Amino acid sequence: MTPDGRTSTDAPTGAPSAAEAEVVRLAQELIRIDTSNYGDGSGPGERAAAEHVMGLLQEVGLDPELIESEPGRANVVVRLEGEDRSRPALVLHGHTDVVPAEAKDWKVDPFAGEEFDGMVWGRGAVDMKGMDAMILSVVRQMVREGRKPARDVVVAMFADEEAGGKFGARYLVDQRPELFEGATEAVSEVGGFSVDVDGRRAYLLQTAEKGIAWLRLIADGTAGHGSAVNADNAVTELAGAIARIGAYQWDTRLTPTVLSLLEGVADLTGLPLDVDDPLAIDRLIGALGPARRFVGSSIRTLANPTQLHAGYKTNVIPGRATATVDVRPLPGDHEAVLAKVRELAGPHVRVEPEHLDIGLEVPATGALVDTMTDVLREQDPEAVVLPYMLSAGTDNKSLARLGIHGYGFAPLRLPADLDFTALFHGVDERVPTDSLRFGVRVLDGLLRQA
Structure with missing residues (x-):
């Protein structure tokens, strides 16, 4: 049972939280901003998405910084003050660029951000504007409610992840390392999603x-x-x-x-x-x-x-x-x-x-891993959490240059029959709306407890 008496398959009782209520809309808004990264400098860049993120954070009273590595290649960073500032900070990061999409191959316009069949469709729904929306909605809710995270949290939305991070995470690590001062751990994409294993729901936590x-x-x-x-x-x-x-x-x-x-x-x-x-x-x-x-x-x-x-x-x-x-x-x-x-x-x-x-392998045990497991089980008491290695790469590679241990934890409880991994960089990329709301609840718990 969850703290409010729900079982793992129950929908939330009562009115949804502010974050749950807006996460789908935020994901749609981000998908509708074309940030295709062709890897050769010919794409539209991330400036429009970064300005949108700035507005969402400023609307609740935060003072984020927009940092361009080159014209149009924009990053956004803001630090949230934690309850215990003596603890090392946590970096919670996403990226706003996406791989290109051929519209003729899709059932829908890949940049329309449509919602139907219980899904948000579009390029970036999975990789990773859905997670970006989860992060932003949770942060906005916490600030509006006057709540602080357990420790300082550096929220970053990077450019250029899909081409190695030269204009995004790598640039900020090399040129603005003070933004991440005191941080020892990071949380981002490509982990925390559920898979069906012999009838059991297991969540894959990316530790390598x-x-x-x-x-x-x-x-x-x-x-x-x-x-x-x-x-x-x-x-x-x-x-x-x-x-x-x-x-x-x-x-x-x-x-x-x-x-x-x-x-x-x-x-x-x-x-x-x-x-x-x-x-x-x-x-x-x-x-x-x-x-x-x-x-x-x-x-x-x-x-x-x-x-x-x-x-x-x-x-x-x-x-x-x-x-x-x-x-x-x-x-x-x-x-x-x-x-x-x-x-x-x-x-x-x-x-x-x-x-x-570089390749990465970080500890699959410890306080942060325990907390990620705990907050998943608050929402899904039968959850089994297993570490796994991502065959690709994330911006955690850049943060590792500062000694920051990065984890993939974009928590999504998924239908057992959804071929989720095929949607990364795939045609008809989409994410269930219920999964986004589930992720919001888990991330909120993570920031409260981690």
């Missing part, structure tokens, strides 16, 4: 994320006529490199986070866990349903070729061929993985980094 190495491969050869013998063909060299990298089977390695997750799934399902048996590991991952997409990528490094460029005419052998590879190393394996990619590329193909970032 893989590294990033976006690499460019370059092969130089001798240009010439397509009809002539050419033993120095750049395309041939590059194609061989790409084939070797794409086909390479990286070793399985279970980090502490992943091992803890699999142990939890084994307890829930009764399936055996044998760390030396790939089939046993696969069965446990499969028990997570659609979430296996994320978890299945967390047991080994992955390197996926993504782009190829060469030549300009069929009968001309080009002097250069290039490709890109998206490499996601396990935490701690970064240098060894880069060395292996260079070996696979071969002596005639250069490997140059486009973007590098």
Whole structure:
């Protein structure tokens, strides 16, 4: 039972809180501001969304700061004074940019923020304007009611997360580190959502994320006529490199986070866990349903070729061929993985980094994790909380440069039949409205208690 007498499947009794009443509207408003990030500077930027966030915070009497790293690339930061200012601060952060969307592929306009079938639809509903709306609605309610969080909370809405954070979190960490003074922990996206495991509802708390190495491969050869013998063909060299990298089977390695997750799934399902048996590991991952997409990528490094460029005419052998590879190393394996990619590329193909970032693994136990578990169980008493590793990355990578431990905790109680992980960067991205209201209640509890 929850403190107000509800069970885990009951709707809230009485009138909804102010935050619950407005979270859907705030999510819709943010989705309707196109902040598509193409990664090359050609998008609309985040300024309009940042100004909207500023207005929402100023409306309740806060004094946030808008910080542009470049024209149009805007971030918003405000610090809430906590009840106990002697404790380390908590960073509660979101990002306002989204990946692009092809409207012709969607059932709805991806930037209309429509609500129907109990869902808010649109680019960013999941990643991560829904969570942004949850954060803003909870903060607005707390300020209006004159309540303080348990400790200082730095609320940040970053630009550019979808392209590595150069104009967002990374910029503020490097140029304005004083904004995060005293902070030791952070909470943000891609964790805290529920999955069905053998009929039990489990919430995946993100305590780790893989590294990033976006690499460019370059092969130089001798240009010439397509009809002539050419033993120095750049395309041939590059194609061989790409084939070797794409086909390479990286070793399985279970980090502490992943091992803890699999142990939890084994307890829930009764399936055996044998760390030396790939089939046993696969069965446990499969028990997570659609979430296996994320978890299945967390047991080994992955390197996926993504782009190829060469030549300009069929009968001309080009002097250069290039490709890109998206490499996601396990935490701690970064240098060894880069060395292996260079070996696979071969002596005639250069490997140059486009973007590098670290992998993370933070403690899956401790006071903050206990509090996140407690506030989830206040709203869902049967909740099981399991740690997991995100196969992608978040702005917690940038905050780690300041020694801040980052967690993924955007709490959503989801329908068991919703393929939620497919909605990240997917077509017809959407989030249940009830899940947003559930998340508001959990986040409010987190700020009260953490």
